[in-house]
Amino acid sequence: MASKIVATLTIFIVILLPLIKAQWQPNAFEASLLDQACFNTENRNACLSGISAAYRQGAGGPMPILNAAIGGALEEVSKTIEHVSNLQSAVANNVREEMAMRDCIELLNYTLDELRWSFEMMGKIDPAVANFHREESFRSWLSAALSNQETCLEGFDRTHGHLHVPVEREVRQLTQLVSNILAMHKRLRRKIPRTPHESNTGSATVDLPPKPTWLTKDDEEQMHESGHAVHADAVVALDGTGQFRSISEAINSAPNNSTRRYVIYVKEGEYVEQVEVTRMKTNIVLIGDGMDKTVISGSRSYASGWTTFRSATFAVSGSGFIARDITFRNTAGPEGHQAVALRVDSDCSVFYRCSIEGYQDTLYAHSLRQFYRDCNIYGTVDFIFGSGLIVVQHCNISGRTPLPNQVITITAQSRKNLNVDHSGFSFQDCFIDGSYRTYLGRPWRPYSRVVFMQSYLGPKVEPAGWLEWPENSGNDTVFYGEYMNHGPGAELSGRVKWPGYHIIRDQAMAALFTVRRFIDGKSWLPSTGVTFMADLDG
Numbered sequence: 001m002a003s004k005i006v007a008t009l010t011i012f013i014v015i016l017l018p019l020i021k022a023q024w025q026p027n028a029f030e031a032s033l034l035d036q037a038c039f040n041t042e043n044r045n046a047c048l049s050g051i052s053a054a055y056r057q058g059a060g061g062p063m064p065i066l067n068a069a070i071g072g073a074l075e076e077v078s079k080t081i082e083h084v085s086n087l088q089s090a091v092a093n094n095v096r097e098e099m100a101m102r103d104c105i106e107l108l109n110y111t112l113d114e115l116r117w118s119f120e121m122m123g124k125i126d127p128a129v130a131n132f133h134r135e136e137s138f139r140s141w142l143s144a145a146l147s148n149q150e151t152c153l154e155g156f157d158r159t160h161g162h163l164h165v166p167v168e169r170e171v172r173q174l175t176q177l178v179s180n181i182l183a184m185h186k187r188l189r190r191k192i193p194r195t196p197h198e199s200n201t202g203s204a205t206v207d208l209p210p211k212p213t214w215l216t217k218d219d220e221e222q223m224h225e226s227g228h229a230v231h232a233d234a235v236v237a238l239d240g241t242g243q244f245r246s247i248s249e250a251i252n253s254a255p256n257n258s259t260r261r262y263v264i265y266v267k268e269g270e271y272v273e274q275v276e277v278t279r280m281k282t283n284i285v286l287i288g289d290g291m292d293k294t295v296i297s298g299s300r301s302y303a304s305g306w307t308t309f310r311s312a313t314f315a316v317s318g319s320g321f322i323a324r325d326i327t328f329r330n331t332a333g334p335e336g337h338q339a340v341a342l343r344v345d346s347d348c349s350v351f352y353r354c355s356i357e358g359y360q361d362t363l364y365a366h367s368l369r370q371f372y373r374d375c376n377i378y379g380t381v382d383f384i385f386g387s388g389l390i391v392v393q394h395c396n397i398s399g400r401t402p403l404p405n406q407v408i409t410i411t412a413q414s415r416k417n418l419n420v421d422h423s424g425f426s427f428q429d430c431f432i433d434g435s436y437r438t439y440l441g442r443p444w445r446p447y448s449r450v451v452f453m454q455s456y457l458g459p460k461v462e463p464a465g466w467l468e469w470p471e472n473s474g475n476d477t478v479f480y481g482e483y484m485n486h487g488p489g490a491e492l493s494g495r496v497k498w499p500g501y502h503i504i505r506d507q508a509m510a511a512l513f514t515v516r517r518f519i520d521g522k523s524w525l526p527s528t529g530v531t532f533m534a535d536l537d538g
Contacts, residue, residue: 434458
């Protein structure tokens with residue numbers, strides 16, 4: 001009997017075990033993905049061991065490696081939140097450092113959300129079937145997850161620095177892991193042959209909570225004629241004729257994680273308050289009586305002790321947010337320096353017929369997909385900035401009187417990593433006011449990406465068009481483009497000669513920066529009811 005057992009074990013060891021091990025061994029491409037997943041990490045062997053173990057539990061192939069890498073990043077962000085939270089006790093009565101720590105923890109929780117969304121989306125993506133809309137969401141969320149850590153560290157600028165170093169040490173590994181995941185996915189898209197599932201010119205819906213159509217014209221007319229929002233879920237009015245006197249109260253009372261539009265009607269008046277729409281407050285719709293009538297106003301600024309991130313008069317991170325016929329204003333003035341009127345971390349968010357007013361750093365398009373239509377945006381230095389993926393369409397972009405030592409720069413786009421596809425600003429069919437000496441943008445980060453197309457550029461747009469960042473940072477690596485602009489400031493002969501500047505003449509290249517292609521807007525904008533142009537004009 002014993003000899004039979006020994007013989008059986010011998011057969012298992014000699015024949016079957018190598019076959020089982022062979023199933024677990026990655027091929028050359030998978031091995032390179034494993035290596036890339038742990039590229040430049042602090043403990044590469046531990047990283048490889050963890051991802052390899054998770055990979056072996058899968059069905060084989062490259063997708064389980066990507067899944068395992070995202071799972072590893074999720075574990076890392078949870079540890080990072082815990083470690084950074086423990087550092088809060090080291091804050092020594094320094095208001096700005098306390099605020100920077102608070103910003104970091106909030107941003108790390110954004111990263112946790114975005115990695116979870118990405119992990120869940122992985123289960124819906126068939127690697128052999130091209131699904132444009134799902135992959136756009138996947139990469140948008142990962143791109144946002146990568147940018148959060150950079151914003152976290154920016155909050156410690158000009159502090160005495162004793163917390164900056166340990167916080168940077170904590171977030172460095174997480175940043176590297178997310179960057180590696182983006183690089184892996186880019187390689188997978190190129191490597192695996194795919195059959196088309198849905199065209200990027202189609203009208204398939206993106207994977208977001210179900211959303212009914214927005215208010216019809218009849219609803220809006222009835223709302224304003226009757227003097228109260230009969231079709232709104234909540235009404236805000238300074239005179240007490242609504243359920244709430246403040247916008248913050250109305251938003252805080254809205255249901256969490258709503259799968260339908262929750263409409264808040266804000267009556268005419270100036271609401272002096274700082275408003276935050278948190279991640280739990282999804283699908284909020286904010287409707288005012290007009291951009292010149294319903295105003296949300298605040299005065300926080302960097303000069304008065306706030307971080308740039310926390311200076312926003314209105315900050316929104318809940319997905320599916322819509323604002324219409326409202327002004328967002330920061331009244332700190334040019335002396336306040338960084339003073340945000342509107343900060344947006346809301347995926348698939350829309351701002352329609354809104355006015356966004358400030359001086360330096362007016363609109364902080366921090367992350368994720370955003371659309372602006374028929375808006376007015378005012379400012380001085382870098383007044384549209386951040387790492388979001390946005391289309392600004394049919395909007396008025398206006399400079400204001402800067403300080404004596406300042407020139408107006410419209411954009412400071414902050415794409416820092418080459419693997420981040422979903423970060424950039426596209427301006428289409430806009431009107432660039434020509435009242436003050438103006439540059440279209442400057443490269444805040446080395447891979448900054450901005451395109452102006454089919455827009456009117458006023459007479460004060462500088463002949464060079466674009467302004468260098470100190471030490472020529474990014475001149476070779478940015479993507480700054482212009483396509484079929486017109487007006488006195490659109491003359492191209494004097495433009496900068498940077499390798500990263502492009503005069504776009506190819507219609508196919510320009511089409512990459514449209515609503516349809518740049519923010520995958522055809523899949524989610526129709527349900528919002530706002531006007532938009534999906535493609536190039538004409």
